[in-house]
Amino acid sequence: MGETLMNFENRNEAILIVGAGLSGVSAADGIRQAGFEGRVILASDEPESPYDRPPLSKEVLREPDALQRLQLRDSDFYARNRIEMMLGRAAERIERDTRRVRFSDGTIVHYEKLLIATGSSLRALPILPTGMSMVFYLRRLSDAIALRDALPKISRLLIIGAGVIGLEVAAVARDLGIAVTVLEASARPMARATCETMCDFIVDRHMKHQVDIRTQTTILGVEKHANGYRVTLSDGSAVFADAIVVGVGVVPNIGLAEAAGLTVSAAGIHVDGQGRTDDDHIYAAGEVTFHYNSLLERMDRQENWAHASAHGEHVGRAMVVGGPDYAEISGYWSDQYDFSVQSFGVSAGDRNVVRGNPDTGSFAIFHLSNGVVIGVSAVGAARDMRAGKAFVNAGAEVPEDVLSDLTIDLGKWRQQVST
Numbered sequence: 385m386g387e388t389l390m391n392f393e394n395r396n397e398a399i400l401i402v403g404a405g406l407s408g409v410s411a412a413d414g415i416r417q418a419g420f421e422g423r424v425i426l427a428s429d430e431p432e433s434p435y436d437r438p439p440l441s442k443e444v445l446r447e448p449d450a451l452q453r454l455q456l457r458d459s460d461f462y463a464r465n466r467i468e469m470m471l472g473r474a475a476e477r478i479e480r481d482t483r484r485v486r487f488s489d490g491t492i493v494h495y496e497k498l499l500i501a502t503g504s505s506l507r508a509l510p511i512l513p514t515g516m517s518m519v520f521y522l523r524r525l526s527d528a529i530a531l532r533d534a535l536p537k538i539s540r541l542l543i544i545g546a547g548v549i550g551l552e553v554a555a556v557a558r559d560l561g562i563a564v565t566v567l568e569a570s571a572r573p574m575a576r577a578t579c580e581t582m583c584d585f586i587v588d589r590h591m592k593h594q595v596d597i598r599t600q601t602t603i604l605g606v607e608k609h610a611n612g613y614r615v616t617l618s619d620g621s622a623v624f625a626d627a628i629v630v631g632v633g634v635v636p637n638i639g640l641a642e643a644a645g646l647t648v649s650a651a652g653i654h655v656d657g658q659g660r661t662d663d664d665h666i667y668a669a670g671e672v673t674f675h676y677n678s679l680l681e682r683m684d685r686q687e688n689w690a691h692a693s694a695h696g697e698h699v700g701r702a703m704v705v706g707g708p709d710y711a712e713i714s715g716y717w718s719d720q721y722d723f724s725v726q727s728f729g730v731s732a733g734d735r736n737v738v739r740g741n742p743d744t745g746s747f748a749i750f751h752l753s754n755g756v757v758i759g760v761s762a763v764g765a766a767r768d769m770r771a772g773k774a775f776v777n778a779g780a781e782v783p784e785d786v787l788s789d790l791t792i793d794l795g796k797w798r799q800q801v802s803t
């Protein structure tokens with residue numbers, strides 16, 4: 385038993401996890417893997433057994449049996465690991481002086497250590513509030529089911545926001561034969577998640593599928609029209625739509641932490657490399673955090689699956705046995721039509737070196753800063769993606785003419801930087 389474990393001499397002392405998304409579940413896993421023997425309580429305001437979110441904007445919308453494959457862990461995982469589930473109850477207040485959390489149904493839970501893993505909520509557009517008929521936001525399983533059930537009734541769909549989720553929904557809708565218009569306030573789609581070359585590839589694919597993407601365009605007004613809406617736009621035009629999907633980003637759920645007097649900002653709950661807040665008994669993990677990453681040597685915010693999984697597990701272990709600071713580089717993927725964008729590290733550098741021809745649907749882009757590979761993005765190029773990840777992890781300097789030359793096997797360079 386490690387030194388820190390001695391804090392939990394009493395086997396009844398509990399670690400309470402608020403939020404049973406990917407980071408909360410990964411933390412529970414990490415806590416048990418680290419050998420903690422006491423109580424682990426996993427609480428969520430959602431009623432469903434913990435599920436995965438990426439399929440909500442992909443398979444769930446198009447495959448009838450996708451719901452059966454959403455579980456984050458096998459059905460016996462929680463019982464096997466003695467993880468007590470408290471579903472369908474929101475944590476409403478943290479009482480730091482007595483180390484208790486009050487829940488919406490009146491339950492009070494004492495903790496020795498508390499993990500806040502409350503993730504993010506969708507940013508709402510005041511002009512299109514949630515609850516409006518045929519207006520959809522997409523974060524929870526219930527949101528995805530509502531959209532899936534509505535899709536067969538929709539002929540014209542307006543999507544606000546050309547981010548990852550907006551474009552994934554656009555791809556599903558086009559596959560179903562729905563006419564799609566996408567509005568994007570900035571100059572290009574997926575601006576935060578891609579460099580220009582990747583963006584051009586994605587836009588080209590959507591245009592080939594007849595998606596009407598309008599950049600630097602915002603919504604000015606919405607009025608009911610026939611069975612749908614007439615939406616007036618900043619370019620002076622109007623769009624008619626049976627339904628509207630809003631995908632304009634997320635905000636971290638910092639409310640609980642903020643009310644408890646912990647340090648927070650718009651980027652999330654501030655935590656150190658172990659996930660610790662400024663209260664030694666309270667940690668935070670996943671998308672809700674603004675966390676220290678020792679590889680980057682700075683505070684960071686990430687909104688992707690790989691980070692929620694790795695950070696949750698890391699903080700779970702750290703709560704029990706301490707250990708090194710968080711030092712992971714993460715990335716994302718996005719499935720649209722028949723292609724999948726993979727990205728690792730930063731998604732644009734001061735130089736972006738293309739390997740292969742985007743027109744073929746198989747290429748990689750290496751993102752460089754001062755000659756060092758700091759990110760890689762790819763479509764249909766798994767080997768180059770693997771090499772790119774190794775370069776990023778090693779902080780490797782690989783000549784641009786090597787990266788772009790398809791006759792050179794990057795696997796050999798990968799082995800060199802890995803040894």
Ligand SMILES: Cc1cc2nc3c(=O)[nH]c(=O)nc-3n(C[C@H](O)[C@H](O)[C@H](O)COP(=O)(O)OP(=O)(O)OC[C@H]3O[C@@H](n4cnc5c(N)ncnc54)[C@H](O)[C@@H]3O)c2cc1C
Binds near residue numbers: 406523640
């Ligand atoms: C539709 C969709 C598609 C995505 N696709 C991709 C993808 O293709 N690739 C990729 O890399 N990433 C993708 N992501 C992002 C990825 O799923 C998230 O980064 C990840 O789910 C974050 O995990 P988390 O546990 O930190 O937060 P969350 O998943 O948000 O989980 C937090 C949980 O805490 C609960 N909670 C909040 N407040 C309280 C409270 N007060 N009391 C109790 N419970 C509370 C929430 O209801 C939620 O269940 C997608 C996300 C969405 C929504």
